[in-house]
Amino acid sequence: MLIDRLTPENRLLEAYDSQLREETELTGATRYDRDGPLWRGTFESRESSRGFVTYRDLGGLEGQALENLIARTVAHYAADPSVASFEWKTRGHDLPTNLAERLAAHGLVPEESETVMLGEAALLAVEVPLPAGVQLRRIDNQPDPLPDLVRAAAAQDRAFSIKIPSGVEDFVRRLKNGRDSIEYWIAEIQGEVVSTGRLEVVPGTEFAGVWGGGTVAEWRGKGIYRALTAERAKSAVQRGVRFLHSDSTEYSRPILQRSGLLAVTTTMPFIWTRQ
Structure with missing residues (x-):
């Protein structure tokens, strides 16, 4: 008999990753596209538009491949003059562990960390x-x-x-x-x-x-x-x-x-x- 060794937190996190990321986070977006593991959406408003980047995971990308992906994403939104800002939403359990430093090096500014609560x-x-x-x-x-x-x-x-x-x-x-x-x-x-x-x-x-x-x-x-x-x-x-x-x-x-x-x-x- 197989024994479920997942903790309650891990079972919830698995449901969170599989159900609440990627396309689900772009509900209401006026348009979106894909680049590798990323889903890049745009939400339009009367004054200005905003972008949002989401993904289930980065598929093991690191090093120069990850640097290129971040640079392409910045260029993607910079090329649309209607977009005033975009958010790249990171999670604490995502890899690589130095993603925050890489995003900051490309001019993205971190906001306050929050705790994801599930139940x-x-x-x-x-x-x-x-x-x-x-x-x-x-x-x-x-x-x-x-x-x-x-x-x-x-x-x-x-x-x-x-x-x-x-x-x-x-x-x-x-x-x-x-x-x-x-x-x-x-x-x-x-x-x-x-x-x-x-x-x-x-x-x-x-x-x-x-x-x-x-x-x-x-x-x-x-x-x-x-x-x-x-x-x-x-x-x-x-x-x-x-x-x-x-x-x-x-x-x-x-x-x-x-x-x-x-x-x-x-x-x-x-x-x-x-x-």
Whole structure:
């Protein structure tokens, strides 16, 4: 009898690599092409376009062959004047181990590392007590979601202490492109949005992502983010989703770990920006 020696983390990582990379990450891209192991997509918007590079693995490429692949990718996006930037999304378990240094040598700038969290959606679909007066609500499934999307975008700006000029436009675009697979949720009290988050079902996979989770500073530490995550998990289970995934910051990772998700790898975007 064969014995499955894979750890729970490795089984989840195998599902992640096989279902959530390559073409799956280019859902919504207006165009894409291939170069060796890479999938290179472009997402167009009214102001400027952005590129995104994804792959399952690099197929053992290293040395000059890898240098040439990176150089061709930079040249590919540089040749399109509509593209303002592109992201090469790396994972901590990918090879070669010196990929980060090679990308940086070609002018790509690393952003903050995040932890990839994975687990069974049912583990998070639990009842979580809320502070008095706080209510959770899904806002995308109404005749005119725009007013609530505006309020949610403003709350997200407050939660992350940064003004995102295209925040509302991005919300509307995502909703338009994924009406049947994306949900927006908010937590509010007396008309004030204090936390936001979305659920994105990944078509053709067993996964849904929990993204955009943010709680304004004065309402943190009260269980609101965990409750909002639990409501999204319940909705995911109702949709037949098996797994949830999230790229988590140091703030959200402990909450998701307490809920039962496992840390399986890390991810770090490398960004090329047109000068």
